Amino acid sequence: MDFKLTEEQQMLQETATRLVRDAYSFEAREQYSLSEEGFSRTFWQQLGELGLTAVPFPEVLGGFGGGGVDTMLLMTEFGRGLCLEPYVESVIYAGGLLMQLGSPAQLQDLLPQVASGKLLLATAFQEPQSHYHLNDVQTRAEQTAEGWTLSGRKAVVMSGHQAGLILVSARISGDSRAEQGIGLFLIDPQAVGVERRTYPTVDGRKACDLYLDKVNVSAYHVLGEPGQALAALRYQQGRAIAAQCADALGSMQETCRLTLEYLKTRQQFGVAIGQFQVLQHRMVDMCTDLEQVTSMAILAACCGDEADSLERTRNLATAKFIVSRAARNVAEQAIQLHGGIGMTWEYSLAHHAKRLVMLSHQFGDDDHHLKAYAAFLDAA
Template sequence: MDLTLSDEQRLLRESADRFVSETYTADHRRKVANDPLGFSADIWKQFADLGWLALPIAEAHGGLGGGAVEVGILMEAFGRGLVSEPYLSTVVIGVSLISECGTEAQKRALLPDIADGSLYLAFAHSERQARFDLADIRTTAKKTSDGWQLDGHKTAVLDGNAANQIIVSARVDDGSGKPGKLCLFLMPKGARGLALRDFPRLGGGRACNLELSGVQLLADALLGNGNDALPAIEAVIDRAMAALSAEAVGIMQTLLDQTLEYTKIRKQFGRPLSANQVIRHRLADMAMQCDEARSMALRAALMADAEPIARSRAASGAKAKIGKCARFVAEQSVQLHGAMGVTEELDIGSYFKRLLAFDTLFGGSAHHYRRHAALGGRAVQA
């Protein structure tokens, strides 16, 4: 298999690395941390001008038709800069859900607005009792005379505070007393009956919890034709985990690079730290973990459009393996920097926190080891 990047992919990587290195300075990150949005709206517009928001959108809807590998290239660069813009929630997840579930009219109405940067999306799916089980949804949607009524709660909605539209998952109550089909609804942020409480996320950005008490939506708020959305949700979350894996690789590589540079200039007993063999061994172990993580992230991206079991095993395998690799690299980086590693003078602590958030988002390593094993059993039975 030829894993060499194409000319277009190389240009994307070079432009993304250059933009991130020039824009996402320590001063910029401190400024954005105090922004109520949790990111810069001006930089989001620059993303649109660069074509990054249109990257995974189909050409038929004004996009560039890029795939998971191209998104992974961009996300790895974002990891290097600790980018907090809502690319994951709006572009990776939002665009995928609309593309998978939306009607043609909904795609024509929504996707161009995402591409030009005027529409922010969020996906409200997780609930307190679910514990990463994508099928465990208790939020309900009842059909009314003029639309739908939603009741329930959602937790940890990424970038929900900034979203113009929130895609909400709910089970349709058909009056039978049994759990109904899982469907998706487009809910405007200011909908009556919606209570939103936002909070800062570990490692940058913001998220929110939602309480839905008799939220009234019009009939056209239903995303798609009312088919069961669970298979599409599983596919989209697998793609999101592939993108997050690439972002984690960018963070890990940055920690390795900064630690290597620090051990070259930091002297102890008259010689650089990097002159000690035990330090070299640690750096070599960190480099190996970065390479292993990069391979798993690339595999998840390449399998993003495979049949469901193979796709999900690749995504869970990457999430589980990279979670452990990332923890090792982050801990070694902090330790080799000594007390400086946890001060605000260096960015090491910020990168560490972002990796901790990565390990928890959509399930930690233990959860995905179990999912990977269970899917393996299903593949054998098939």
């Protein structure tokens, strides 16, 4: 298999590398994190102007027509720079749902805005009791003469505090865990009956809980066929997982670089601590994990955009499981090898560790995906 990047992919990677290096210093990131938005709107606009928010969308709708490998190249650089912008949530997950389920009018009206970075989307699929199960939906949607009314609560809506539109899953029929009867609705967060409670997450980003009290939704703002949204939610979450694996890869690369540099420069008993064999062994273990994650990120990128199948689902579950375990181990080992400085707020390593822990839980932790993989083996 040829793993060489095309000329266009090399240019894309170089563009992302320069942009993150020049515009996203660690000190600037801290200011973005503390701001009301929780990320840099200027940086997000730069992504749009350079066409990076358009990478996964078809050319006829204002996109770049890129695939999973193109997304992986971008997300690896974003992970290396600890970028706070909701690329996965808005462009990959929510944008993918819009692209898969949207009507011709919705695609024509909304998708070019997402591709240009002018419209920020979020996806509200989690609930306090759901614990990674997309079919566990208690938010209810009732049909009316004008459209629908939604009532319920959504938890940990990443970037939902600044989204122009939020994609909300709600139950149209069936009990709270039925596979059928789940619809997807476009909600204006400024609409009557919508309340958002914003809070910081462990890795410096921001999320919100979404409270819906008889929120009116017109028929135009229903995505796809009412009650048939679960398959699309699962498929697009698979694409988001593939992008997230690349995000973790970039963060792990920087974590290993920082740790190796520290072992070479920190001295004890008159020599660099990197000369101690036991520390060398632990550094090798970290690099081994990094190589494994690199392979899994490539696998996820290659299969993320494939047609839905049991093999695709198994591969993505495998990638998420291995990346989650390795990311957490690398974060813990890096802190141990650094000692106290590894937990210092002013040092970027601590923030990489937090990011890796966060990524290991978002879209399902390692135990969730291990159980899923076992279930897929039984199904096969």
